[in-house]
Amino acid sequence: MPLYAYRCGDDGPLEVMRPLGSAPPAIACPTCGADAPRMITAPRLANADPTRTAAIDRAEASRTEPEVVSAPPPRPARTPRPRLDPRTATLPRP
Numbered sequence: 586m587p588l589y590a591y592r593c594g595d596d597g598p599l600e601v602m603r604p605l606g607s608a609p610p611a612i613a614c615p616t617c618g619a620d621a622p623r624m625i626t627a628p629r630l631a632n633a634d635p636t637r638t639a640a641i642d643r644a645e646a647s648r649t650e651p652e653v654v655s656a657p658p659p660r661p662a663r664t665p666r667p668r669l670d671p672r673t674a675t676l677p678r679p
Contacts, residue, residue, distance in 0.1 A: 588629075591621040598624070 586602045593599060593614040599621060601612065614621045 590624045590626045592624050593617065593619055593621040595619060596621075 587605055587608075588600050588602050589608040591599050591601060591612055591614075593616070596614055596616045599614065601608070608623060611620045611622045613619070
């Protein structure tokens with residue numbers, strides 16, 4: 586269940602666990618009973634996929650400080666494919 590944040594004007598922030606999509610725009614403060622409107626908070630990405638998190642971090646870093654490169658990256662070395670039939674090993678290559 587997600588955790589929703591609300592802020593009471595007198596008592597400060599409070600958090601409530603509710604089923605997804607069922608949080609009302611305001612709740613009564615459990616201490617004073619005043620209306621506490623819902624706050625918009627950042628999503629909790631601590632349990633996110635590390636690969637996606639790294640990609641988001643790289644994209645965010647390149648937004649303000651792009652990397653400067655002097656040449657395109659080198660091509661990966663090609664490894665010859667092994668011949669499947671040993672009888673054709675001595676034949677000339679096309």
